[in-house]
Amino acid sequence: MTSEAIRNEWYPVALASQLGPEGRDTRLLGEPIRVDWAAQGRPRVRAADGREMATRLRYGHIWACPGTPSRELFDIPEADQPGRRLVDVGVVRVKCSPLRAVENFLDIAHFPFVHTDILGAEPHTEVGKYDVAIREEVDEVWATKVHFYQPQAAKSAAGGITTEYMYRVPAPTVSILYKTCPPRPGEWDVITLFVQPLEENLCEVWPWMALFDDETPMTDLIHFQQTIFLQDRSILENQLPRLLPLDPGMEIPTRADLTSVAYRRWLKRRGYTYGAQLVAA
Amino acid sequence: MWTPVALSRDVPPLVVLPVVAGGRELALWRSASGRIAAWADRCPHRGMRLSHGFVRGEALSCIYHGWSYGAAGNCLRIPAHPDLEPPETIRVAVHVAAEAGGLIWVAPSAPEAPPPDPGALQPLRSLTVEAGTAAVLSLAGLAGDTLARGHLAGVEVTVAVQPIGPARCALHVLTGAAGAAERIALSRELDALRRRAEAGEMAA
Structure with missing residues (x-):
């Protein structure tokens, strides 16, 4: 049985637009669950014993909390902003800790090597100083003033630009990225990674986007994000140890890894250990 | 104790591949000049398998963040911080690798005897x-x-x-x-x- 700190969080369990009347049998935190539609288009998520969980339908996905929600599902105000296209990217199953999937999403230093000629390219490898904080008032991890040179930052970008990013972790298995929006200076494109922990070493990842981009066909937007994430998967399935080490000793962070350091510290202090290991091997 | 892990012919310069010897997972690689090496298959930065990495010149680099390591397993360069001199403490665990009779042999530390030589075959x-x-x-x-x-x-x-x-x-x-x-x-x-x-x- 997992701890309350783990059970009282919100988790994505289905993409609403792909959940048919037959429902979806899946897993959450190592236990079987069933997701389907109850009356009046209300999503329903049930444990194996038939017990219904708290659910929400938000950001294109169905969310469930297996315990008692410690707080309301996090807010993404941009999701309701007129003029944005909301992109359901779909699901990718990854044989890794859900926490490693989130941590990788917070990392920019890998762009030139893993997303070569798309999100980064040598010799533009330097990660400048940026700000990281655990915002106590909202209990979220934030990284701001992150700058990086990108050959093709988005489907809508024509050529290399220096992109500015902000990263936000509003829940242990969710990461939200805000990035410079080429066609709309002053606004931020929103790209999220919603991670469903199936097991400590297995997850389903649901990227979702809210973009200012009226030009690019939806298929291309989805393909772009899938390409990026499949490149990430080749990393995530080959990291050792499989569980994310929350204690120092196993891995060597540098200044470019401060978001990861804050994320691990934040997980540890809230007792979030699903997909983590506490003892340095 | 030497373990044979590959035919020399199958590991040309600039190639890296995963092997197992003595119960340990290793990255076996050959530098541009032909030097063979067998290292723990794990980058000390974020635990990525080095056998997925790439060889340039005499160094092996991790595919995740491009950290590169020299002959002694010492970190040479951290691309995210190009001006930083990597601390000596950042090291990959190095095994001993040697070639004899068309075979590549590895051992956890230098054995007293050279690897067995099968002769001219x-x-x-x-x-x-x-x-x-x-x-x-x-x-x-x-x-x-x-x-x-x-x-x-x-x-x-x-x-x-x-x-x-x-x-x-x-x-x-x-x-x-x-x-x-x-x-x-x-x-x-x-x-x-x-x-x-x-x-x-x-x-x-």
């Missing part, structure tokens, strides 16, 4: 078998342990045996036979041996 091929070492050797009728010798398909062979797990091993096969027909027959016999061993057949 030609490399044929390597193959992995999903069966234990002892079962495979007895089924093949080969005698010896690390370097086993005997005849297969009527051809004299020397087999360097790499235990990988309780039910997995790799055979690195050398032979004096130079004729194409003999070599093909031997290779087919090895395929047959693998099928029989994996089907659980025991030596009579």
Whole structure:
């Protein structure tokens, strides 16, 4: 049985637009669950014993909390902003800790090597100083003033630009990225990674986007994000140890890894250990 | 204790690949100048397998963040911080690698004796078998342990045996036979041996 700190969080369990009347049998935190539609288009998520969980339908996905929600599902105000296209990217199953999937999403230093000629390219490898904080008032991890040179930052970008990013972790298995929006200076494109922990070493990842981009066909937007994430998967399935080490000793962070350091510290202090290991091997 | 992990011929310069020796997962790689090395298959930065990395010149780089490591396993460069001199403490665990008789051998630390030399033979091929070492050797009728010798398909062979797990091993096969027909027959016999061993057949 997992701890309350783990059970009282919100988790994505289905993409609403792909959940048919037959429902979806899946897993959450190592236990079987069933997701389907109850009356009046209300999503329903049930444990194996038939017990219904708290659910929400938000950001294109169905969310469930297996315990008692410690707080309301996090807010993404941009999701309701007129003029944005909301992109359901779909699901990718990854044989890794859900926490490693989130941590990788917070990392920019890998762009030139893993997303070569798309999100980064040598010799533009330097990660400048940026700000990281655990915002106590909202209990979220934030990284701001992150700058990086990108050959093709988005489907809508024509050529290399220096992109500015902000990263936000509003829940242990969710990461939200805000990035410079080429066609709309002053606004931020929103790209999220919603991670469903199936097991400590297995997850389903649901990227979702809210973009200012009226030009690019939806298929291309989805393909772009899938390409990026499949490149990430080749990393995530080959990291050792499989569980994310929350204690120092196993891995060597540098200044470019401060978001990861804050994320691990934040997980540890809230007792979030699903997909983590506490003892340095 | 030396373990054979590959035929020298199969690891040309600028190649890195994963191998198992003595129960440890290693990244086996050859530098541009031809130096062979076997390291712990894990970048100390974020735990990524170094066997997925890339070789440039005399250094092996991790595919995740491009951290590169020199001959002693010491970190040479962290691309995210190009002006930073990497601390001496950032090191990959290095094993000993050596070549003898067309084989690559590794050991956790320098053994007292050089690796066994099978003599002047030609490399044929390597193959992995999903069966234990002892079962495979007895089924093949080969005698010896690390370097086993005997005849297969009527051809004299020397087999360097790499235990990988309780039910997995790799055979690195050398032979004096130079004729194409003999070599093909031997290779087919090895395929047959693998099928029989994996089907659980025991030596009579």
